[in-house]
Amino acid sequence: MKTSLIASTLVALSLLPRLSGAATPSAPPNIVFLFSDDQTARAVGCYGNTEIITPHLDQLARDGVRFTQHYNTTSICMASRASVLTGLYEYRHGCNFEHGDLERRFLAKSYPMLLREAGYFTGFAGKIGFDLQGEPFDALAAFFDRWAGGPGQTFYETAKNPGIARYAAQYPHCSRAYGAWTADFLKEAKQSGRPFSVSISFKAPHLPFTPDPIDLKRYAGKTFARPPNYGVAHASHLSAQSQSSRAATGYREWINDYDTSTALYYALITGVDAAVGMIREALEREGLAGNTVIIFTSDNGYSMGAHGFGDKVLPYEEASKSPLIIFDPRLPKIHAGTVSSALTANVDMAATMLAIAGVPAPTGLDGRNLLPLLAAPHERVRDALPLFNFWGAKSAQSMAIVVPGWKYIHWYYGGDGMKPTDELFDLANDPYELKNLASDSRHAATLTTLRRHYDAELAALTSRVIAGHSYESYPLLFNRTVPWSDKPVAPAVKNRKRP
Structure with a gap:
C-alpha cells in the first residue's frame, strides 16, 4: 500500500464535514461502481416508471441522490466506457468502433489505475468493452487486483464467461452471477485490509434480449x-x-411488438436490480456498508421506439440519457x-470516484467532480454539455x-439530397x-446562445483532437458556418467491431 497517498486521502476527506456536516471516517471510503448496458433513464422505478420492477435501485435512490439530467457524451458502448474510465471525451481518447482501440497511456491514467496506485484493492467483472x-x-487483467472481465459483448449464459463460470450452477444467468462474484470480492477486499474499488x-x-426466466415470469x-x-x-x-x-x-x-420487447428489456433490468440487492446485502454482511460509496449508471440510453427509433447513438433524450444514482453513507440522513x-455526464465518473477517495485527478479532464452535489443537489457543475x-x-x-x-443539435451532412439542419428543443416544456x-x-x-456554446466546444475539439484515430476531419465537418460544398468527405475507416 502506498501510505503517502492513503494519508493524503484522509486529509482530503477531512474537508467533507465542512461541506456536509458528516463525520470524518476513520479510513478512506470504498467504492462500488455498478454499470448496466443500454439502459435509458426512464427504465427504473425511481425515475417515475410504475411498470418496471426495480426495488433495490429504488431503495438506493431513496438512500442517496438521484440525478435527472445525466447524459452520455457519446451514446455508444465502446466510446462511452472509455470515457467513463478516463474522464475524457471520445475525440480525446480516440477509442470507438471504426476509430481504434484504447492506447495504454490512457488506461494508465484511468480511475481504477490511479486508485490502485493509491493503495486501493481493485476489481473488475463483466464487459469492459474495448481492447488495448x-x-x-x-x-x-494485469491492471486489476481481481479480474473477471470478458471480451466483446460477453454472454448472458454464466458458463460461457470464464471469469464467473464457477457460479453457473447456482446462477445460470450472468446478472446474478456478477452479484455473487462481487460478494466474494468483498470478502477478499476486507481480508486485504485495504480500501477497495470494484x-x-x-x-x-443489451441485445440479444435474453433475461433470466425468473425475472421474465x-x-x-x-x-x-x-x-x-x-x-x-x-x-x-x-x-x-x-x-x-x-x-x-x-x-x-420496438415498432412491431412493443409489449414483448419491453417485457424482455425490463426483465433484464430487473435481473440487474436483483444483483444490486445481492451486493448491498454482501456489504452489510461484511460490515462494509457504512463506508462504501455506491454509484449506479449505464453506458448509454436506449430509444425503445421513441420517434420510431430503436438502438442508441442519437442525441435525443431516450438514447443519450441514463439513470445515475450515487449513495454516500457518510453523509447525514438529511441528504x-x-x-x-x-x-x-459519463465523463464525470472518473473525477468523482477519485474525489471520493481523495486521490488527485489528472489535469485536463473533461469530467467534473460530482461529490459536492451530494450535499448541495441544487448547485451546478457546468453550464453546458456537448454530445457527439x-x-x-x-x-x-x-x-x-x-x-x-434546452438542447441544440447540428446535423452537418448535406449529401444524398439532405441539407445541413439545426434542431432546438425546449426540454423544460x-x-x-x-x-x-x-x-x-x-x-x-x-438559439444564438446555444450556437455560441456549440462554437466554443468546436474550438475545443479543434485544438485537442487526438491524432491517428480518424477524427482529423471533424473540426471542419462539424463547423456549422462552413457550407457543405466546402467540406471533405469523412475518411473511410475499417469497422473492426460491431456494437
Whole structure:
C-alpha cells in the first residue's frame, strides 16, 4: 500500500464535514461502481416508471441522490466506457468502433489505475468493452487486483464467461452471477485490509434480449404504456439525417411488438436490480456498508421506439440519457432521497470516484467532480454539455449541446439530397422533443446562445483532437458556418467491431 497517498486521502476527506456536516471516517471510503448496458433513464422505478420492477435501485435512490439530467457524451458502448474510465471525451481518447482501440497511456491514467496506485484493492467483472491498442484482450487483467472481465459483448449464459463460470450452477444467468462474484470480492477486499474499488459491468439489458426466466415470469402477459413520442408518426419534425441512422433503419421489434420487447428489456433490468440487492446485502454482511460509496449508471440510453427509433447513438433524450444514482453513507440522513437536476455526464465518473477517495485527478479532464452535489443537489457543475456521434452512417453523425432546459443539435451532412439542419428543443416544456423550435423567431435568442456554446466546444475539439484515430476531419465537418460544398468527405475507416 502506498501510505503517502492513503494519508493524503484522509486529509482530503477531512474537508467533507465542512461541506456536509458528516463525520470524518476513520479510513478512506470504498467504492462500488455498478454499470448496466443500454439502459435509458426512464427504465427504473425511481425515475417515475410504475411498470418496471426495480426495488433495490429504488431503495438506493431513496438512500442517496438521484440525478435527472445525466447524459452520455457519446451514446455508444465502446466510446462511452472509455470515457467513463478516463474522464475524457471520445475525440480525446480516440477509442470507438471504426476509430481504434484504447492506447495504454490512457488506461494508465484511468480511475481504477490511479486508485490502485493509491493503495486501493481493485476489481473488475463483466464487459469492459474495448481492447488495448496492439495488445491481446488478456493484457487488461494485469491492471486489476481481481479480474473477471470478458471480451466483446460477453454472454448472458454464466458458463460461457470464464471469469464467473464457477457460479453457473447456482446462477445460470450472468446478472446474478456478477452479484455473487462481487460478494466474494468483498470478502477478499476486507481480508486485504485495504480500501477497495470494484467495477461491475453488467451485460444487461443489451441485445440479444435474453433475461433470466425468473425475472421474465414477473412480466408475463403484461402490456405497457407507450410514451407520448412513441412511433414513427412522431418523427416527421426530426432531421432527415436522424432517419438515416441504424436506429431508424433497424431495431423494428420496438415498432412491431412493443409489449414483448419491453417485457424482455425490463426483465433484464430487473435481473440487474436483483444483483444490486445481492451486493448491498454482501456489504452489510461484511460490515462494509457504512463506508462504501455506491454509484449506479449505464453506458448509454436506449430509444425503445421513441420517434420510431430503436438502438442508441442519437442525441435525443431516450438514447443519450441514463439513470445515475450515487449513495454516500457518510453523509447525514438529511441528504437521503434528494434529487439533482444538474447537468452530469459519463465523463464525470472518473473525477468523482477519485474525489471520493481523495486521490488527485489528472489535469485536463473533461469530467467534473460530482461529490459536492451530494450535499448541495441544487448547485451546478457546468453550464453546458456537448454530445457527439462520430460513428456509423456519416449522414447520422452530429454534435449537440445541452444546457439546463434546452438542447441544440447540428446535423452537418448535406449529401444524398439532405441539407445541413439545426434542431432546438425546449426540454423544460417539451421533454419528449415533439417540436423543433430552431426556426421559431420567438426563440432566436436561445438559439444564438446555444450556437455560441456549440462554437466554443468546436474550438475545443479543434485544438485537442487526438491524432491517428480518424477524427482529423471533424473540426471542419462539424463547423456549422462552413457550407457543405466546402467540406471533405469523412475518411473511410475499417469497422473492426460491431456494437
